[in-house]
Amino acid sequence: MTNSAACHRDRLVAIVVHHKSYDSIKATVELLLDDGIAEARVVVVDNGEEPGRQDELTSMLPAGVHLLFEKNRGYGAAVNRGVEYADSLGAPYDYVLVSTHECRVEMGAVPTLVAALDRNTDAAIVGPTLISGEANQFIWSAGGFLTPTLRLPRHYFHRATELPPLADAEVEREWLDGAFLVTRRSALRECAVDERFFMYMEEVDHHVALRNRGWKIMWIPSARVWQSSGGIPPYYLGRNMQLFQRWNGTAVSRLAATPWSIAHRALSDVRHGKGLNSVAGMIKGWNDSRRVMDAADGEVVIVNPLGGALAHYERELTDVIHSVGHGTTTLSAYEPSHNGGSRLGWILTYLRLLLRSRLIRNRHATVVLWPVLGYLDAVLTRLLAGSKAFVVLHDPSPLVRSVGYDRLSVGLARLLGGGRFIIHGEAAEDVTKLSSIESTTLPHPVLSPIRRRGKRSDHRVVRVLGQYKADRDLVALEEIATSFADEGIDFEILGRGWPLVKGWNVTDVFLSEQDFDDAVDSASVVVIPYSKFFQSGVAIRCFERGTPVVGVGGTSLDELVAEDCQLLVGPSYSTSWSEAVKYALDLKDPAGLSESNAVRLASVAGWNRWLGSLS
Incomplete structure (x- = not known):
């Protein structure tokens, strides 16, 4: 080679x-x-x-x-x-x-x-x-x-x-x-x-x-x-020529291209003494093209203002939308932390993307993947992207102070937003209901589960992935490392902003999409040490790739672990973080394919129902 x-x-x-x-x-x-x-x-x-x-x-x-x-x-x-x-x-x-x-x-x-x-x-x-x-x-x-x-x-x-x-x-x-x-x-x-x-x-x-x-x-x-x-069989030449012209042609070509092709074939066949069998096939295909339905559902326009951080979520949503029969058009911009640009320039780019989404022909809906200005985006999207635009509200009550989550912004969204928000999970639904914000609860989009080949590596690695935030449970992480101190297990934290954690090797790094997948695939267990969260993109990504996760029970993680409730910590679950990690390390098949498929199918079904309701 x-x-x-x-x-x-x-x-x-x-x-x-x-x-x-x-x-x-x-x-x-x-x-x-x-x-x-x-x-x-x-x-x-x-x-x-x-x-x-x-x-x-x-x-x-x-x-x-x-x-x-x-x-x-x-x-x-x-x-x-x-x-x-x-x-x-x-x-x-x-x-x-x-x-x-x-x-x-x-x-x-x-x-x-x-x-x-x-x-x-x-x-x-x-x-x-x-x-x-x-x-x-x-x-x-x-x-x-x-x-x-x-x-x-x-x-x-x-x-x-x-x-x-x-x-x-x-x-x-x-x-x-x-x-x-x-x-x-x-x-x-x-x-x-x-x-x-x-x-x-x-x-x-x-x-x-x-x-x-x-x-x-x-x-x-x-x-x-x-x-x-x-060459092309005559039937499909007549049929598909007309379909192509119907969906891609001009007024003239839609009317004349297929008849011209049929006439040209007829003259050629007569000149060469071949008879008219192929012409009959073309005419039949031309007629049958009328039975093929147009894509009446239209395009779903995805606006992603966090092209770096939400690249995987964009992939998940695109895949689910394609699975239910809709096409997609994606408009994206990278956040300042990713490309070094100014925040003002990023916001202006975002506003232009909203306007562009409104101009896309045969648009079924616009889905904005992140509210750049918090609850104010309910008003902005309605003004700039039109009545078919919706915003995914991943974190209705953010841990850090953010623009657009104050009382005035919430009040404007409640008064003028008109049900713009999409949320994932019961916890997020409880917050929006408390603020009287009209929203639609949909499953987090999930990729088809991966079929793992071969046995898992004997080298055991427990990882934490993602950025540090104030709700990360450092005490739980220290308990895990202390419990397994003499068992030859590597404990690694990969993400930005983490303090030193006893027993853990901390690397301050932003993981690319490929590096993130590699880190998930090579981990024996991924720990989700969050005390407050609505949905964990890290956990869902691990679920898609067949790597077990350990986290808090009574959260959105419950539906991912299904019957493996010992992967979670809390009443009716494992009594300690170390107990849950031990259970995960001992698993021989961390993600049953039937259970994984069930979550995927539920995601597809939920989005299919919602998109159908917009027709």
Whole structure:
């Protein structure tokens, strides 16, 4: 393996969509492995629905490759399912490679595409030069464009024997062929592949949608991948052409593009003596396109003014919203502590984001992830973002003095806010009721649980993660360290502002998203030493990743630990913090998958009901 291949092993997941191509799938996967992708990061999604050949397919693939057998809901569904499964494995990654079952990657193509995404941080997707043909090879696609009037998708240099001399630089395109792509994971979270196309043209629709959000789509000429294609079946050409025009076309193209394509095919078939069977298929597809429903639910606009601190919460909420069938558009800004900017500049940026959210077409709702000005945000969002805007109030009674939580602000929110706030949990609900603030209680968004592989490490580490605040129970932490002083356990605190704590190694650090996940994954137990809190994002993150948490009972942690109530401290729970930590260290399966799925499903169901109520 080359050095360039080695550098992307831990940053990329490959999704191979397989449909009854048993002669080619083995070579496709092996060539990806040869180009530097680890077996454990390859997911083959088989939608052939041939139970009798599942063992045969399994035997063709290396043992470390993941193989999913799914119902055939089309290419887009296979891609989305593969990404969901990759997320559930728990290994972090930046990029998603998507390949169809017959592609043969040339050595060096994968690291070349990854390097291109590294260089072009505003690019969502990069793709190679696609080659086809056996003895006499030719260019299948060098990216694509839409014709000016009818917006018909066309390939650059289609069927040319070689590229023009100057076609050697990275070039922005309107769309790329979906046979082989490398996509930024964050772009897929923002905009998933539309499954309504079933197969063909969904990549054109997806890339147009990403470009409309400000992303670039780029062709990388030096990366080369061979593929075979029989073209688009007439039925799906007629059906999906009309769907694409309906959702992305102009008044002219919506009316004329598909009829023109049908007429062009009819003339071509007559000229070549092929009959009109393909034309009949196109007409049937065109007619059937009327049965495909528009995305009447519309976009949910997520405004995140704490792009650093709430990056994971944003990911959780985006994932839940996508799971209930809504698209999302995310508008975010980094807080001053993250980017060194001024507080005034940050507030002004936030106000501009609220205004922008109101202008997004087909908006279903706007969800603001943090109230920058406390209870005053109920009034601000209504004025700037409109009646469809809501604010997540994580902490209705903050521990530290903050702007917008005084009596006047609460009174204005009560008088003019009109039920703008979303809260998580009974404790938060009690506070808002006490202030007569109208709010909606929804489950904290939760990612699908991770399927852990292998046994837990014998090296035991107990950690506390996150920033120090006045409610942190230092006495409890000292009790834990003292109780296990002679047992070879490492006690670590990772976070900003912590004082020295007896028996603990304190590191004053802000953890990046990746570092936080690594700290959770390598911990035997994470302690939540809070005496007052509404929801613990740290605890939920540990829950998602299968790491046990210890905290106070009779709080929002109860629903996470389910029957493992000995993980919590208090009456009817463990009698001491050290007892709860010991119980956690002795657990063999810290998070039963069925219980984890139940919490995830409850989260999805709650948000689905609420979004449905806004229609």
